[in-house]
Amino acid sequence: MRIAISNYTATSCLGSGIASIHRSIESRDSGLCRNDLPNCDLDTWIGRVASLESVTLPKNLAPLESRNNRLTWLGLQQDGMLARIQSLIDQIGVERIGVVMATSTSSIGRTEEGYTRLDESGLFPPDYDQPGVHNLHSPGLFVAAATGLTGPSLTISTACSSSAKVFATAARWIGFGLVDAVLVGGIDSLCLSILHGFNALELLSAKPCRPFDAERDGINIGEAAGFALLVRKDLAPEAEFELLGYGESSDAHHMSHPHPEGKGAVLAMQKSLKRADLQASSIEYVNLHGTASKVNDRVESDALSQLFNDRTLASSTKGWTGHTLGAAGILESIITLESMKHGLIPGTLNYENEDSECGFPVLMENVSKPIQIAMTNSFGFGGNNASLIFGRTDD
Amino acid sequence: MTELDIAGVGIWSPLCSNWKEFRDGIEHGEWQSDVPLKPGLIPPRERRRAPQSVKMAVEVLDQACTMASLDPAKAAVVFSSAMGDMQITDYLCGVLAEPPRLVSPTRFHNSVHNASTGYWSIARETHAPTSAVSALYFTATMAFLEAAIQVLEEDIPVLLVCQEMAAPKALLSACQSNNPISQCVALTRPGFCSDPLASIRFEVEHMKSDWPVLPDQLDNIFNGNPAARMLPLIAAIAGHGMTDSRDEASFKFPLSDGASLNINLKRRKHTTMLT
Numbered sequence: 001m002r003i004a005i006s007n008y009t010a011t012s013c014l015g016s017g018i019a020s021i022h023r024s025i026e027s028r029d030s031g032l033c034r035n036d037l038p039n040c041d042l043d044t045w046i047g048r049v050a051s052l053e054s055v056t057l058p059k060n061l062a063p064l065e066s067r068n069n070r071l072t073w074l075g076l077q078q079d080g081m082l083a084r085i086q087s088l089i090d091q092i093g094v095e096r097i098g099v100v101m102a103t104s105t106s107s108i109g110r111t112e113e114g115y116t117r118l119d120e121s122g123l124f125p126p127d128y129d130q131p132g133v134h135n136l137h138s139p140g141l142f143v144a145a146a147t148g149l150t151g152p153s154l155t156i157s158t159a160c161s162s163s164a165k166v167f168a169t170a171a172r173w174i175g176f177g178l179v180d181a182v183l184v185g186g187i188d189s190l191c192l193s194i195l196h197g198f199n200a201l202e203l204l205s206a207k208p209c210r211p212f213d214a215e216r217d218g219i220n221i222g223e224a225a226g227f228a229l230l231v232r233k234d235l236a237p238e239a240e241f242e243l244l245g246y247g248e249s250s251d252a253h254h255m256s257h258p259h260p261e262g263k264g265a266v267l268a269m270q271k272s273l274k275r276a277d278l279q280a281s282s283i284e285y286v287n288l289h290g291t292a293s294k295v296n297d298r299v300e301s302d303a304l305s306q307l308f309n310d311r312t313l314a315s316s317t318k319g320w321t322g323h324t325l326g327a328a329g330i331l332e333s334i335i336t337l338e339s340m341k342h343g344l345i346p347g348t349l350n351y352e353n354e355d356s357e358c359g360f361p362v363l364m365e366n367v368s369k370p371i372q373i374a375m376t377n378s379f380g381f382g383g384n385n386a387s388l389i390f391g392r393t394d395d
Numbered sequence: 396m397t398e399l400d401i402a403g404v405g406i407w408s409p410l411c412s413n414w415k416e417f418r419d420g421i422e423h424g425e426w427q428s429d430v431p432l433k434p435g436l437i438p439p440r441e442r443r444r445a446p447q448s449v450k451m452a453v454e455v456l457d458q459a460c461t462m463a464s465l466d467p468a469k470a471a472v473v474f475s476s477a478m479g480d481m482q483i484t485d486y487l488c489g490v491l492a493e494p495p496r497l498v499s500p501t502r503f504h505n506s507v508h509n510a511s512t513g514y515w516s517i518a519r520e521t522h523a524p525t526s527a528v529s530a531l532y533f534t535a536t537m538a539f540l541e542a543a544i545q546v547l548e549e550d551i552p553v554l555l556v557c558q559e560m561a562a563p564k565a566l567l568s569a570c571q572s573n574n575p576i577s578q579c580v581a582l583t584r585p586g587f588c589s590d591p592l593a594s595i596r597f598e599v600e601h602m603k604s605d606w607p608v609l610p611d612q613l614d615n616i617f618n619g620n621p622a623a624r625m626l627p628l629i630a631a632i633a634g635h636g637m638t639d640s641r642d643e644a645s646f647k648f649p650l651s652d653g654a655s656l657n658i659n660l661k662r663r664k665h666t667t668m669l670t
Contacts, residue, residue: 095601095654104507104508108484108487108488111484111488111566112487112488112491112492114488114565115488115489115491115492115565116492116493118565122564122565123564123565123567123568124565124568129568130569131568131569131570132531133569134566134568134569135477135478135529135531135569135570136476136477136478136479136508136529136531137477137529137530137531137534140529140530140531141531150651150652150653151651151654152537152540152599152650152651152654153530153533153537153651154528154529154530154537154538154541155528155529155530156526156527156528157479157507157508157509157527157528157529158507158508158509158512158525158526158527159507159508159509165526169526169541172544172545172548172549173544175548176544176547176548178540178544178599192491192496193487193488193491193498193503193506196491196496196497196498196503197487197498197500197503197504197506198503199498200497200498200499200500200503201500201503201504202500248524248526249522249523249524250512250513250516250521250522250523250524250525251516251522252516252517252519252520252521252522253517254517255504255505255510255513255514255517256504263522264522267522380507380509381504381507381509381510381513382507382509382510382512382513382514382516382525383513383516383517384509384512384513384525
């Protein structure tokens with residue numbers, strides 16, 4: 001079953017909509033800033049969506065108020081996504097379109113706020129009594145309400161691989177015939193749980209993150225919302241890109257450390273190649289997970305060396321966006337699609353000193369080169385891995 | 396309709412620590428109370444640190460996988476829960492409500508929705524894919540559909556977990572779950588296992604339906620628990636309400652506000668024969 005990508009959009013610290021991605025990659029302007037989140041004095045850098053505080057939800061969606069849902073609303077309004085969804089509804093019927101969202105922390109930022117305002121009996125005050133918000137499916141519920149989509153709706157939450165896995169689930173749903181199209185997405189927003197949690201794990205950097213750099217010392221957390229409309233190929237003959245393959249695996253090693261030889265990462269990449277019926281040599285570019293944590297980058301470099309030779313270009317774009325967790329898979333998929341569209345492959349921002357422990361060559365500088373086939377990797381806590389392969393439609 | 400087999404079942408709640416105790420409860424109304432949660436797959440030392448959500452899920456995964464005689468290296472997992480680990484959410488939000496906001500690193504990494512499948516993959520040394528999902532009120536039925544489609548599209552057995560904890564006080568307005576339950580069914584292609592518990596046929600119908608009622612004795616205990624919505628199916632596998640001489644039962648479960656998941660179940664093996 002061929003799966004076309006009929007429209008896509010992303011909003012991150014680089015700006016609202018996909019134009020912000022190409023612009024920032026080309027100018028090598030990072031979206032990261034020193035942490036200025038209210039009530040959070042941690043010494044780190046973050047990828048914050050600047051306009052989010054001024055976003056207000058329309059009246060019908062206001063009961064679903066949360067930072068995460070405001071980010072979702074902002075993201076959905078970019079790049080003609082809502083109009084494209086409506087025209088697809090008109091074309092194939094609302095029942096034939098599914099919703100598969102991804103998040104790691106959903107609207108927990110709102111729950112955190114509610115806990116500062118519990119009443120004397122330990123319950124939320126009335127304005128925080130929001131059953132549709134304080135749960136993991138909050139993104140799925142909000143997107144369905146905001147788009148009018150009423151088909152099957154699911155939220156996947158497998159930490160930092162979440163929004164890569166939405167592509168796999170959507171492909172299966174379409175392949176099975178449950179639906180003919182799926183709106184996939186990934187949304188995660190800045191919140192205290194994530195910043196203090198990663199701080200407790202001693203994984204945050206006090207500087208802008210430096211993926212693969214010998215001096216790298218940790219990650220920066222970012223927020224983002226990305227969406228893609230996946231459609232049975234024959235229903236979107238004009239689509240420029242296709243999902244060619246996906247691979248999912250488990251490390252079976254540790255809850256928060258990757259497998260030392262990258263076994264799960266290699267397996268996910270191999271499975272995506274097999275599903276796409278491609279040799280590793282066909283992959284022209286890999287957008288890496290590349291978080292800038294000491295261990296991740298070394299293991300991912302090792303995993304790449306097991307599959308690819310140095311003709312395959314590779315880079316991490318987290319120096320631009322930070323690690324957007326449950327949104328990283330789709331944000332970096334969209335960055336990859338934009339690289340293919342513009343023939344401009346991003347380098348790795350803030351990567352200056354080669355690390356002898358990271359043997360696979362990773363791009364420092366941007367490269368202008370037309371590419372047809374590219375891969376993106378997402379690896380999460382719990383040893384949960386996913387790789388995706390995208391291609392330019394050649395017919 | 397699409398066909399699948401159910402090759403194994405696992406269940407844990409304070410009322411029953413395994414399938415045999417569940418069956419005894421359903422047949423004779425003899426329920427345990429406050430049964431311990433001691434998954435054999437997690438070493439005793441780690442068991443003290445492992446969250447309840449992880450222990451529940453690993454226990455039922457182990458039960459179902461063993462009953463179905465599946466190779467865990469060749470079975471995917473779909474874990475489902477509307478709310479995730481509510482005890483950890485309660486802990487995190489409580490600690491973060493005021494300075495110094497010091498979070499336990501272990502409890503933080505255990506807060507991910509896929510913590511249970513992470514522990515399972517480590518304990519069984521399986522590199523097979525695992526997922527973790529939610530669809531709030533429709534979590535159990537959407538997770539069933541997700542798992543069933545994986546079985547057929549990936550040609551792999553899937554261990555489906557439907558689980559919800561008891562809600563801490565502050566989260567009761569979001570989820571009215573008073574008692575924890577975890578259930579696992581091993582879904583396979585028809586004929587994948589030579590001796591399945593039951594065969595099912597399912598389809599999606601674009602018509603609204605109401606939730607099937609829970610067995611009388613369990614209704615007041617699990618009413619409001621989104622995972623317990625699957626109990627009528629699990630109870631039917633145990634023979635509950637099987638008045639049909641062909642040992643079949645049909646259900647309509649809501650899949651959304653406007654669609655239902657219709658499941659026809661045929662018992663293949665009288666589970667009283669199982670130990």
